[in-house]
Amino acid sequence: MRWATVRHPDGSTNAARVEADSYIELAAPDVGELIRQSAVGNDAAETGRTFSSGDVALAPVVVTPGKIICVGRNYMSHIRELGRELPDYPTLFAKFTSTLIGAEDVIELPADATTVDWEAELAFVIGRPTRHASPPEARDAIAGYTVANDVTERTWQFRTAQWLAGKNLEASTPVGPTLVSPDVVDHAEDLEVRCLVDDIEMQSARTSDLLFKPTDIVQYISEFISLDPGDLILSGTPGGVGHAMDPPQYLNEGNVVRTSVEGIGELVNPCRKH
Amino acid sequence: MRWATVRHPDGSTNAARVEADSYIELAAPDVGELIRQSAVGNDAAETGRTFSSGDVALAPVVVTPGKIICVGRNYMSHIRELGRELPDYPTLFAKFTSTLIGAEDVIELPADATTVDWEAELAFVIGRPTRHASPPEARDAIAGYTVANDVTERTWQFRTAQWLAGKNLEASTPVGPTLVSPDVVDHAEDLEVRCLVDDIEMQSARTSDLLFKPTDIVQYISEFISLDPGDLILSGTPGGVGHAMDPPQYLNEGNVVRTSVEGIGELVNPCRKH
Numbered sequence: 001m002r003w004a005t006v007r008h009p010d011g012s013t014n015a016a017r018v019e020a021d022s023y024i025e026l027a028a029p030d031v032g033e034l035i036r037q038s039a040v041g042n043d044a045a046e047t048g049r050t051f052s053s054g055d056v057a058l059a060p061v062v063v064t065p066g067k068i069i070c071v072g073r074n075y076m077s078h079i080r081e082l083g084r085e086l087p088d089y090p091t092l093f094a095k096f097t098s099t100l101i102g103a104e105d106v107i108e109l110p111a112d113a114t115t116v117d118w119e120a121e122l123a124f125v126i127g128r129p130t131r132h133a134s135p136p137e138a139r140d141a142i143a144g145y146t147v148a149n150d151v152t153e154r155t156w157q158f159r160t161a162q163w164l165a166g167k168n169l170e171a172s173t174p175v176g177p178t179l180v181s182p183d184v185v186d187h188a189e190d191l192e193v194r195c196l197v198d199d200i201e202m203q204s205a206r207t208s209d210l211l212f213k214p215t216d217i218v219q220y221i222s223e224f225i226s227l228d229p230g231d232l233i234l235s236g237t238p239g240g241v242g243h244a245m246d247p248p249q250y251l252n253e254g255n256v257v258r259t260s261v262e263g264i265g266e267l268v269n270p271c272r273k274h
Numbered sequence: 275m276r277w278a279t280v281r282h283p284d285g286s287t288n289a290a291r292v293e294a295d296s297y298i299e300l301a302a303p304d305v306g307e308l309i310r311q312s313a314v315g316n317d318a319a320e321t322g323r324t325f326s327s328g329d330v331a332l333a334p335v336v337v338t339p340g341k342i343i344c345v346g347r348n349y350m351s352h353i354r355e356l357g358r359e360l361p362d363y364p365t366l367f368a369k370f371t372s373t374l375i376g377a378e379d380v381i382e383l384p385a386d387a388t389t390v391d392w393e394a395e396l397a398f399v400i401g402r403p404t405r406h407a408s409p410p411e412a413r414d415a416i417a418g419y420t421v422a423n424d425v426t427e428r429t430w431q432f433r434t435a436q437w438l439a440g441k442n443l444e445a446s447t448p449v450g451p452t453l454v455s456p457d458v459v460d461h462a463e464d465l466e467v468r469c470l471v472d473d474i475e476m477q478s479a480r481t482s483d484l485l486f487k488p489t490d491i492v493q494y495i496s497e498f499i500s501l502d503p504g505d506l507i508l509s510g511t512p513g514g515v516g517h518a519m520d521p522p523q524y525l526n527e528g529n530v531v532r533t534s535v536e537g538i539g540e541l542v543n544p545c546r547k548h
Contacts, residue, residue, distance in 0.1 A: 012519065067370050072436065091434040094368035096341050098500055110498065131444075156498065160365040162346065162437060170405075170499045224384065225444045226372055 001181040003144070005030040007059040007102060015044060016051070018178050023056050031179050032062035032125070032230035035143050038129050039229040059078060060100035060175040061146050062125055065232040068095040068220060070121075070150055070167065074236025076211050081239055090212045090220055093163050095150075095173060097236075103176035107151055107271045109251060110169060116251040116271075119150035119237035120195035120203045120259045122188055124214050125179055128232040130222050138218035141227060144179040145188045145214075147267055148234050149195065149259040151222040151251070154243045174259065175232065176265040185263045188214065192262040193238060197255055205238030207261075212236075275455040277418070279304040280325060281333040281376060289318060290325070292452050297330050299323040305453050306336035306399070306504035309417050313402050313503040333526050334374035334449040335420050336399055339506040342369040343495060344395075344424055344441065348510025352486050355513055364486045364494055367437050369424075369447060369508075377450035381425055381545045383525060384443060390525045390545075393424035394469035394477045394533045395509035398488050399453055400505040404496050412492035415501060418453040419462045419488075421541055423469065425525070425532040428517045448533065448541040449506065459537045462488065465536055466536040467512060471529055479512030481535075486510075 002018040006025065015034040016023035028034040028044040037044055054072025072091035073079055079086055101107065109116050114207045127143025151173055185191060188207050195203035212220070214235060221227060242249035251257065260266040276292035280299065290297040291309040302308040302318040311318055346365035347353055375381065382535040383390050401417025425447055431440025459465060462481050471478035486494070488509060495501060507521055516523035525531065527547045 027306040032449070048402075069438070087434060089433040089439070090438050093436045094370070094438060096368070096499060098502075113319060155496070160346075162367045162436070164343070164366040164368060164409070165494075165498055185521050211510050212537040220439075224439055225370060225442050228372075 001184070002178045003031045003034065004176065004178045005059040005061055005063060007057040013059045014047065017082060017106045021053040023051040023053065025051070029057065030063040032065055035125060035127055036229040037087040038195060057103060058102040058176050060102055061179045062156050062230055062232050063100070064097050064174065065230050066228050067231040068097065069231070070095060070234040071212060071217055071236040074211050075205055075209050075238040077205065077209055078239035079211065086211055090217055092221070093167055096168055098170055099168050099173040101171050101174050101269070103174055103267045105174060105269060106194040107174070107251070107257060107269045108169070108171040109124065109253065109271050109273045111273055112251065113153045115243070117152050117242045118195050118197060118251065118257055119152055119241060120193050121148045121150050121234045121237050122191065122193055122207050122261050123148040123175060123232060126227045126233070127229055129229065130218060130227040133219050135215055135219065138215040138222070139187065141191040141218050142214055143183055143229070143263055144181050145185055146175060146179045147259055147261045147264050148173060149257060149267060149269070150237060174269045176267060179225050180264050191264070194260050195240065196258040197251070202242065203238055203240035210235060233245045275456070276452045277305045277308065277436055278452045279333040279335055279337060279451065281331040287333045287337060288321065295327040297325040297327070299325070302336040304333065306339055309389070309399060309401055310503040332376040332378060332450050334376055335453045336449065336504055336506050337374070338371050339504050340502050341505040342371065344369060344508040345491055345510040346377060346486050349479055349483050349512040351479065351483050352513035355486065360485055364491055367441055370442055372444055373442050375445050375448050375543070377448055377541045379448060379543060381448070381525070381531060381543045382443070382445040383527065383545050383547045387427045388524065389428040389517070391426050391428050391516045391530055392469050392471060392476060392525065393426055393515055394467050394543040395422045395424050395508045395511050396465065396467055396481050396535050397422040397449060397506060397508045400507070401500045401503055403503065404492060404501040407493050407496040409489055409493065412489040412496070413461065416456055416488055418455045419459055419531055419538055420449060420453045421535045421538050422447060422449045423531060423541060423543070424508050424511060433444050435469065448543045450541060451539040454538050468534050469514065470532040471525070476516070477512055477514035484509060
């Protein structure tokens with residue numbers, strides 16, 4: 001199964017089931033709410049409207065997740081390349097919902113930001129209330145997988161010990177284009193994750209290189225806080241970010257960022273100074 | 275003006291206006307929603323029910339803020355005492371809504387957490403949509419002030435470079451008892467902030483010692499992301515936390531934490547292992 005959140009010309013949104021090139025609209029405002037309703041046994045009805053892929057604008061797959069939790073430093077090859085030890089615990093930080101944009105939306109570069117970087121990531125959405133999860137419960141807690149780019153302002157990220165400012169640029173973080181159920185991608189155990197900027201490949205890695213797998217991340221978070229249907233988790237980015245290049249390279253007006261995860265889909269986001 | 279969020283026996287909540295010892299119930303589910311409605315020109319009507327202070331249970335003043343942003347290392351005397359330079363930017367991190375509890379609720383100590391600490395703080399709530407705020411706009415963006423305790427698991431906080439895990443214990447962070455409008459406390463420019471554990475004073479400082487004032491914090495955050503009505507901001511804690519004592523001291527089963535800000539009110543929260 002695949003789902004998306006379609007955005008109508010008036011700005012309102014609906015969840016949709018995606019079949020081949022058709023978006024079958026559902027009576028829920030987004031995929032997050034579809035999951036919340038489903039978690040309490042209410043399956044959203046079809047509205048009767050269907051769109052073709054050329055006719056839809058996509059919103060973030062989940063528009064108002066209760067939590068957005070991101071993982072840092074999670075690809076083993078990248079950690080080793082940096083000369084670091086493999087950590088015992090995932091490095092976690094948060095984003096707010098107004099950072100999220102749709103699969104083809106503009107990435108807004110703040111006028112005074114000169115060090116904005118890309119971070120292609122496998123992301124996933126929680127499907128049921130989860131606390132103190134066992135490994136099987138953690139696996140069952142995942143409603144589906146999607147693609148995200150954890151776009152980051154490096155200067156602002158490192159102004160203090162905590163990364164929040166650089167990780168929370170308004171309208172910076174594409175999520176989509178669809179959410180796919182775990183069976184479609186075999187729980188994302190070995191998928192290619194890529195990022196291209198203006199058609200030049202910057203990042204390419206496989207999710208089999210993730211140190212903390214999605215189920216590990218769910219287990220760890222659920223030790224200290226409840227996870228709820230619709231919560232969005234970004235699993236971390238591999239090597240190849242612009243900040244680590246020599247010389248460093250950053251996003252500029254007019255760049256087009258392509259972010260993909262094999263078997264899930266591609267985000268295509270132009271950058272614009274504002 | 276003073277407002278609170280009252281919790282009914284069935285778990286539902288309502289905003290209330292507080293006058294002397296009376297809680298005059300309003301037709302909004304919490305103070306956050308009251309502020310959101312007011313921001314679009316809809317003042318919530320009274321429901322006709324009034325409670326006396328002995329009869330009400332209090333929920334977090336804002337139950338589902340869109341953002342909870344906390345500031346670290348913000349009292350100048352405390353920064354100097356640690357031998358650190360005064361920073362140029364506020365250190366920011368996030369909490370999730372299920373960390374929040376009411377003014378007399380139990381602080382839940384996880385069964386395997388042995389280093390849970392107190393952090394008394396002045397907090398405030400945003401009253402209007404705010405982006406790229408000037409100093410006067412930042413001041414006008416504050417709907418009111420309240421009290422919080424940013425209860426923290428120190429071991430979990432320092433497991434990685436990012437503090438999220440230790441800062442996000444489920445049901446750990448009291449916020450209340452009331453929200454007071456800025457005029458009542460002169461924009462919280464010089465109020466005493468205190469924390470007592472089992473009636474022993476652990477923290478005592480004045481908000482005049484804050485390096486980044488509430489308006490500075492609003493200005494800084496609004497440079498990178500929009501602030502919205504109901505968003506909750508915790509302004510940082512002064513010296514006197516248990517982790518910095520010799521030997522360190524932490525919260526245990528049965529401890530009672532009293533957190534107060536002069537002119538606003540007091541939180542009284544017992545600790546319980548669970």
